[in-house]
Amino acid sequence: MSTSPATAAPGTVPAPATVVMKFGGTSVSDAERIKRAARRIVAQREAGRRVVAVLSARGQTTDELIAMAQEVSASPDRRELDMLLSTGERISCALCAMAINDLGHRAISLTGSQAGIVTDTSHTKARILDVRAERIREALGEDRIVLVAGFQGISTSRDVTTLGRGGSDTTAVALAAAIDAEVCEIYTDVSGVYSADPRIVPDARLLPVLSFEEMLEMAASGARVLQLRAVEYARNHGVRIHCRSSFDSRPGTFVLGEQETMERPLITAVTHAADEARITLLGVPDRPGAAAAIFGALADAGCNVDTIIQNEPLGEGRGAEVSFTIPREDLAAAELALEPVARELGVARVDTDRQIGKVSIVGAGMRSHPGVAANVFRTLAAKGINIEMISTSPIKISCVIRSDFVPEAVRALHGAFDLGAGGIEPDMGPR
Numbered sequence: 001m002s003t004s005p006a007t008a009a010p011g012t013v014p015a016p017a018t019v020v021m022k023f024g025g026t027s028v029s030d031a032e033r034i035k036r037a038a039r040r041i042v043a044q045r046e047a048g049r050r051v052v053a054v055l056s057a058r059g060q061t062t063d064e065l066i067a068m069a070q071e072v073s074a075s076p077d078r079r080e081l082d083m084l085l086s087t088g089e090r091i092s093c094a095l096c097a098m099a100i101n102d103l104g105h106r107a108i109s110l111t112g113s114q115a116g117i118v119t120d121t122s123h124t125k126a127r128i129l130d131v132r133a134e135r136i137r138e139a140l141g142e143d144r145i146v147l148v149a150g151f152q153g154i155s156t157s158r159d160v161t162t163l164g165r166g167g168s169d170t171t172a173v174a175l176a177a178a179i180d181a182e183v184c185e186i187y188t189d190v191s192g193v194y195s196a197d198p199r200i201v202p203d204a205r206l207l208p209v210l211s212f213e214e215m216l217e218m219a220a221s222g223a224r225v226l227q228l229r230a231v232e233y234a235r236n237h238g239v240r241i242h243c244r245s246s247f248d249s250r251p252g253t254f255v256l257g258e259q260e261t262m263e264r265p266l267i268t269a270v271t272h273a274a275d276e277a278r279i280t281l282l283g284v285p286d287r288p289g290a291a292a293a294i295f296g297a298l299a300d301a302g303c304n305v306d307t308i309i310q311n312e313p314l315g316e317g318r319g320a321e322v323s324f325t326i327p328r329e330d331l332a333a334a335e336l337a338l339e340p341v342a343r344e345l346g347v348a349r350v351d352t353d354r355q356i357g358k359v360s361i362v363g364a365g366m367r368s369h370p371g372v373a374a375n376v377f378r379t380l381a382a383k384g385i386n387i388e389m390i391s392t393s394p395i396k397i398s399c400v401i402r403s404d405f406v407p408e409a410v411r412a413l414h415g416a417f418d419l420g421a422g423g424i425e426p427d428m429g430p431r
């Protein structure tokens with residue numbers, strides 16, 4: 001075999017390393033960019049690695065396909081919607097395979113189903129149950145570059161499914177786990193993961209290394225670089241992720257197991273979401289099952305509930321106050337789902353507020369350091385920003401505030417914890 005990595009011990013014939021390379025929609029948005037992705041894939045192959053590439057749909061294709069469906073139906077059948085949406089990624093893969101063939105390498109494009117990605121049956125947000133990667137392994141064995149359409153699979157009842165917006169990240173991570181790739185590279189239009197959104201904080205720092213736990217909290221609290229589910233999958237299967245730019249060759253951000261990362265700074269990043277909403281139910285009967293009924297209905301409607309607060313009733317018979325945040329785009333569905341439940345429970349009033357934002361600080365080091373929360377609250381108070389709800393995990397503190405104040409809060413916290421370039425000694429990448 002002509003493909004032994006440079007590190008091979010003399011006299012042994014090691015299996016060549018395999019890498020998964022995922023290209024996002026902006027990285028394949030036109031013919032030039034597809035050819036650029038093809039050259040990058042070929043360069044990895046020529047460096048002696050076996051390559052499985054996962055591609056997203058080009059540019060705005062997925063949005064356009066959704067709009068097309070809405071032109072013919074007010075509530076498109078979800079099985080058919082998946083048939084439609086899955087085509088975007090197939091287009092990218094077929095085109096890229098053609099470009100790679102022209103560069104003198106043998107490529108093969110596969111749909112999610114052909115690649116052996118088996119999911120549950122929940123159309124438009126299916127979960128991967130199994131990856132049967134024989135066909136990929138065979139193709140790699142025949143010295144082919146394998147292109148897999150991201151964001152899709154085949155359900156246990158043999159229908160085409162899609163994995164939810166941003167799902168190509170999860171395809172890439174799941175394939176990396178299945179074929180034991182040494183790294184899952186996520187090529188995107190930003191250089192990696194930053195200590196805050198650089199559009200809000202000009203001196204935000206590119207983070208060379210993050211732990212899975214930190215990246216999970218960041219993805220869950222507003223960082224948009226990686227799909228949350230992909231990070232979960234990577235953590236559960238120990239897949240090393242490298243988020244990097246598709247427009248230059250500099251290293252980006254590695255996401256690794258905590259044991260692989262060096263000692264972390266106290267706080268790693270500030271994340272935010274400016275497009276949340278809050279629903280408050282007043283006069284909720286104070287008895288077992290009330291919360292279960294409310295949040296059961298929201299779960300059935302597919303609403304992603306975040307921070308929840310319930311206040312004890314103030315006096316006999318006045319009922320509790322239950323308040324929670326959700327993405328603003330889920331608000332209409334949530335209101336609809338709550339109507340019958342509120343009536344059944346005899347809830348006095350349902351209030352909604354659309355101007356909700358959230359800032360969070362994330363850092364694995366906070367686990368063992370007291371005083372971080374106090375510093376967050378002091379910093380926001382000094383800016384005159386009112387905190388409306390608070391939620392925490394061992395490595396995250398989130399504050400719900402008015403959405404207008406989000407940029408100022410992000411800048412203040414980034415400054416208070418000295419997260420900017422020059423504030424922290426840079427790590428040198430993974431050990």
Ligand code: ASP
Pocket residue numbers: 024025056057062063088150151164165166167168169
């Ligand atoms: N094309 C899909 C989307 O736009 C999946 C992806 O890009 O990861 O959400």
Ligand code: MG
Pocket residue numbers: 024025166
């Ligand atoms: Mg994406």
